[in-house]
Amino acid sequence: xxxxxxxxxxxxxxxxxxxxxxxxxxxxxxxxxxxxxxxxxxxxxxxxxxxxxxxxxxxxxxxxxxxxxxxxxxxxxxxxxxxxxxxxxxxxxxxxxxxxxxxxxxxxxxxxxxxxxxxxxxxxxxxxxxxxxxxxxxxxxxxxxxxxxxxxxxxxxxxxxxxxxxxxxxxxxxxxxxxxxxxxxxxxxxxxxxxxxxxxxxxxxxxxxxxxxxxxxxxxxxxxxxxxxxxxxxxxxxxxxxxxxxxxxxxxxxxxxxxxxxxxxxxxxxxxxxxxxxxxxxxxxxxxxxxxxxxxxxxxxxxxxxxxxxxxxxxxxxxxxxxxxxxxxxxxxxxxxxxxxxxxxxxxxxxxxxxxxxxxxxxxxxxxxxxxxxxxxxxxxxxxxxxxxxxxxxxxxxxxxxxxxxxxxxxxxxxxxxxxxxxxxxxxxxxxxxxxxxxxxxxxxxxxxxxxxxxxxxxxxxxxxxxxxxxxxxxxxxxxxxxxxxxxxxxxxxxxxxxxxxxxxx
Amino acid sequence: xxxxxxxxxxxxxxxxxxxxxxxxxxxxxxxxxxxxxxxxxxxxxxxxxxxxxxxxxxxxxxxxxxxxxxxxxxxxxxxxxxxxxxxxxxxxxxxxxxxxxxxxxxxxxxxxxxxxxxxxxxxxxxxxxxxxxxxxxxxxxxxxxxxxxxxxxxxxxxxxxxxxxxxxxxxxxxxxxxxxxxxxxxxxxxxxxxxxxxxxxxxxxxxxxxxxxxxxxxxxxxxxxxxxxxxxxxxxxxxxxxxxxxxxxxxxxxxxxxxxxxxxxxxxxxxxxxxxxxxxxxxxxxxxxxxxxxxxxxxxxxxxxxxxxxxxxxxxxxxxxxxxxxxxxxxxxxxxxxxxxxxxxxxxxxxxxxxxxxxxxxxxxxxxxxxxxxxxxxxxxxxxxxxx
Numbered sequence: 084x085x086x087x088x089x090x091x092x093x094x095x096x097x098x099x100x101x102x103x104x105x106x107x108x109x110x111x112x113x114x115x116x117x118x119x120x121x122x123x124x125x126x127x128x129x130x131x132x133x134x135x136x137x138x139x140x141x142x143x144x145x146x147x148x149x150x151x152x153x154x155x156x157x158x159x160x161x162x163x164x165x166x167x168x169x170x171x172x173x174x175x176x177x178x179x180x181x182x183x184x185x186x187x188x189x190x191x192x193x194x195x196x197x198x199x200x201x202x203x204x205x206x207x208x209x210x211x212x213x214x215x216x217x218x219x220x221x222x223x224x225x226x227x228x229x230x231x232x233x234x235x236x237x238x239x240x241x242x243x244x245x246x247x248x249x250x251x252x253x254x255x256x257x258x259x260x261x262x263x264x265x266x267x268x269x270x271x272x273x274x275x276x277x278x279x280x281x282x283x284x285x286x287x288x289x290x291x292x293x294x295x296x297x298x299x300x301x302x303x304x305x306x307x308x309x310x311x312x313x314x315x316x317x318x319x320x321x322x323x324x325x326x327x328x329x330x331x332x333x334x335x336x337x338x339x340x341x342x343x344x345x346x347x348x349x350x351x352x353x354x355x356x357x358x359x360x361x362x363x364x365x366x367x368x369x370x371x372x373x374x375x376x377x378x379x380x381x382x383x384x385x386x387x388x389x390x391x392x393x394x395x396x397x398x399x400x401x402x403x404x405x406x407x408x409x410x411x412x413x414x415x416x417x418x419x420x421x422x423x424x425x426x427x428x429x430x431x432x433x434x435x436x437x438x439x440x441x442x443x444x445x446x447x448x449x450x451x452x453x454x455x456x457x458x459x460x461x462x463x464x465x466x467x468x469x470x471x472x473x474x475x476x477x478x479x480x481x482x483x484x485x486x487x488x489x490x491x492x493x494x495x496x497x498x499x500x501x502x503x504x505x506x507x508x509x510x511x512x513x514x515x516x517x518x519x520x521x522x523x524x525x526x527x528x529x530x531x532x533x534x535x536x537x538x539x540x541x542x543x544x545x546x547x548x549x550x551x552x553x554x555x556x557x558x559x560x561x562x563x564x565x566x567x568x569x570x571x572x573x574x575x576x577x578x579x580x581x582x583x584x585x586x587x588x589x
Numbered sequence: 590x591x592x593x594x595x596x597x598x599x600x601x602x603x604x605x606x607x608x609x610x611x612x613x614x615x616x617x618x619x620x621x622x623x624x625x626x627x628x629x630x631x632x633x634x635x636x637x638x639x640x641x642x643x644x645x646x647x648x649x650x651x652x653x654x655x656x657x658x659x660x661x662x663x664x665x666x667x668x669x670x671x672x673x674x675x676x677x678x679x680x681x682x683x684x685x686x687x688x689x690x691x692x693x694x695x696x697x698x699x700x701x702x703x704x705x706x707x708x709x710x711x712x713x714x715x716x717x718x719x720x721x722x723x724x725x726x727x728x729x730x731x732x733x734x735x736x737x738x739x740x741x742x743x744x745x746x747x748x749x750x751x752x753x754x755x756x757x758x759x760x761x762x763x764x765x766x767x768x769x770x771x772x773x774x775x776x777x778x779x780x781x782x783x784x785x786x787x788x789x790x791x792x793x794x795x796x797x798x799x800x801x802x803x804x805x806x807x808x809x810x811x812x813x814x815x816x817x818x819x820x821x822x823x824x825x826x827x828x829x830x831x832x833x834x835x836x837x838x839x840x841x842x843x844x845x846x847x848x849x850x851x852x853x854x855x856x857x858x859x860x861x862x863x864x865x866x867x868x869x870x871x872x873x874x875x876x877x878x879x880x881x882x883x884x885x886x887x888x889x890x891x892x893x894x895x896x897x898x899x900x901x902x903x904x905x906x907x908x909x910x911x912x913x914x915x916x917x918x919x920x921x922x923x924x925x926x927x928x929x930x931x932x933x934x935x936x937x938x939x940x941x942x943x944x945x946x947x948x949x950x951x952x953x954x955x956x957x958x959x960x961x962x963x964x965x966x967x968x969x970x971x972x973x974x975x976x977x
Contacts, residue, residue: 093599094606101610105618145592304592397592434689437632438625438718446617539643540650546691548647549729552640554689 084146084461095454096140102446103133109443115434122432125421128414135411136451138404139293142301143458145397149303149350152258160189160253161236164244165223168197175202178244179209181357187253190236194226221330223312224338228327236319241328243313246359247276256316259350267321267347268339271314272299272463276358282474283575284363289468289475291361293455296353296462303351307401310339310349314357321347332499333378336405337386343398344390353463365517365575372482376409376489377499383407384493411479412486419524422561426535431554474571481572484520514580521569521576528566532559619751625718633724640725644732656734658704666706666736669792669838673863674901678935678974681707681738683906685942688726693956697941700958701968703975707794709738709905709938714778715747722785731791738794738842738938740905743770743809743823748778763808767798767815771822779830787836796842796866796905797827802855803846817854824857842866844905847891856898865895868906869923870940874913875953881914884923888931896933903936908955917962924970 329337383406844866
């Protein structure tokens with residue numbers, strides 16, 4: 084980052100913060116609060132959105148890239164990759180071959196509980212060590228911990244089996260461990276080779292671009308880089324100091340918060356040194372999101388308070404920012420409910436004057452967009468990843484009920500059975516099963532709009548109709564927007580249905 | 590650059606940043622404001638059109654409209670000249686829910702089995718969007734078949750100092766504000782408002798700077814160095830502007846507080862006034878400064894003085910609270926005296942405010958329909974008097 088870029092970013096963020104402050108003064112001095120409870124709900128939703136924007140700004144402000152350090156010779160390095168029943172054999176052929184071709188000397192271990200003799204055979208062919216690890220808890224993490232006991236290498240790369248590493252992988256990361264013995268793990272960017280496969284794949288990939296670009300680089304700047312399940316290289320002594328890899332639905336986050344609490348540092352390398360698979364059908368995308376939502380809320384409610392006092396200032400902030408990411412499920416519910424409530428009962432949070440809203444909200448929105456686009460210069464692969472990411476946004480809003488479910492499950496302490504992210508397309512789900520929520524929202528919206536028109540034509544007093552035209556049309560507009568926002572989820576479900584037919588015909 | 594270093598630089602740059610930021614937001618804010626003001630009237634018009642479409646759809650479906658009830662009076666209600674000297678007593682109502690909620694008015698009218706020819710509401714001077722000429726409200730009142738009565742309050746502190754740089758600072762504006770209005774300092778606001786009123790074409794009752802003689806209530810009262818001659822000058826100035834803009838559809842109500850002495854010295858002159866207005870509100874026993882006053886007790890001392898002005902009289906705010914006396918009896922006597930004692934009264938506006946908190950910390954209920962018998966009485970009187 085050049086000095087002038089730093090200055091520009093700092094100035095824009097400062098202006099952004101100022102515009103939010105002006106917006107905030109206006110918002111909390113609104114005179115026409117009609118229903119305090121609804122206003123409180125709307126405030127939560129609005130300020131949660133602003134908080135998420137701050138998260139982006141905070142990381143962008145601290146953006147830092149590590150200076151490359153050459154890997155010293157003769158480090159002892161292991162690559163762990165896990166296989167579970169149901170995962171396709173062909174995937175391991177490619178992954179193990181790619182692992183073999185990594186240039187830096189290493190030993191590859193296949194942590195296998197498929198009980199499938201072909202996997203042992205494949206490992207032998209590819210020059211990997213086959214470890215038969217059946218019956219260990221917590222899917223991946225249990226096997227990793229057992230494998231740690233059976234091996235001795237000083238550095239361990241945990242490689243996701245659906246990721247194909249490039250030959251230079253270890254050369255790009257191992258150097259960072261040497262000068263600083265407190266570095267516990269080095270994470271690299273995640274990239275995908277199948278985003279063109281389907282709408283869901285493209286959307287799911289878009290959701291990660293900003294995270295692996297400016298956000299993680301900002302986390303590098305504040306010393307808060309988290310391990311992301313795939314492609315993280317650990318120092319053995321770090322993992323052993325916290326009793327092994329964490330177990331849970333968000334085991335990567337559990338591991339990194341414990342390592343940070345134990346005083347280990349982390350490095351983020353914003354380089355694409357492997358490409359993997361992103362979920363390409365809605366069913367597996369939603370299962371993955373439920374798992375993450377439930378897991379991340381667990382970290383927020385349980386690991387985070389436990390580790391809090393031992394985290395650095397920035398880590399305290401950063402883990403809270405990550406832990407609250409999926410609360411978007413709750414605020415989406417608020418946004419859906421408010422216009423419907425108005426049209427059915429006439430209750431509204433506040434009679435907001437359009438002119439004032441324009442004057443206070445537009446600067447916030449403009450600066451938010453400007454900073455967002457500027458931050459895209461620091462994406463890992465700007466040429467391919469730049470854009471408005473509308474697919475990702477649509478699918479995120481379309482998955483709101485999944486995030487909410489994850490939150491509720493975490494609050495009530497109900498566990499989700501561990502579902503490995505599907506590496507192949509699922510075909511069992513039918514359109515209606517996948518589209519129940521968006522169809523329900525569309526139905527409720529349609530009924531509401533028709534009922535509103537009927538009420539205003541036949542029942543509501545003439546004077547009331549004539550005075551409330553704008554407010555009613557605005558609320559109908561919000562209902563329609565909410566319906567349109569369901570289109571991503573609906574389209575994804577529809578595509579899935581067709582794909583199923585295609586495959587059956589094949 | 591380490592994070593600590595970055596914060597140090599940011600801290601020292603803060604002064605410049607704040608200055609830059611204030612300038613930026615001031616510019617952006619006023620730019621957006623100006624842009625909005627440019628389209629605001631078109632937005633209003635759009636809202637009005639949509640509202641008219643809805644309104645005509647529902648009148649077709651229901652085969653009835655409020656406007657139809659008032660059709661027999663249409664001739665008078667559409668003529669400012671007729672309304673300056675009406676052949677019959679005019680009734681009207683103000684409801685506390687205006688402008689967002691009209692259900693209070695509907696409830697009142699249903700209860701009284703009556704549709705009010707006048708609908709009264711209040712609007713303040715200022716730079717906010719809801720302080721400009723109330724297009725949506727007056728058009729809607731017109732669609733509903735009634736005539737708007739606007740109580741127009743010169744709150745001079747509501748003008749934004751960043752736009753109105755020629756005005757004194759806010760805290761100095763209230764002193765002698767009427768003299769400033771008289772000198773034309775506020776013509777920037779009065780002129781476009783008058784122009785809009787002229788564009789409306791249909792009659793509007795305008796009650797400007799009411800209760801100007803009460804030193805306890807509004808900033809344009811005598812407590813702020815506003816002398817009677819200042820009020821008269823302000824009134825004449827505003828009146829002239831309206832004349833110049835061609836707003837001859839505006840009907841002027843001069844409306845002092847009749848319980849304060851010497852209100853007659855505030856009278857601007859016969860050629861500037863169409864109606865003489867007054868308020869009759871009985872606070873009963875709700876406060877230590879009040880006691881139960883009958884309609885007659887409130888009105889009697891000032892009636893002769895008002896009658897000397899030889900203008901039709903309008904009770905612009907009529908109401909009583911229920912605390913401290915006989916509610917039904919109050920209205921019974923009021924109508925008796927309107928018939929027998931106060932022949933000059935030609936207009937009565939019911940003050941249907943159910944949650945009045947302007948004079949007390951708890952809400953006061955001025956609505957006549959809080960009492961079933963009083964509602965029946967008033968319903969009968971309205972039917973009788975509007976036939977007269």
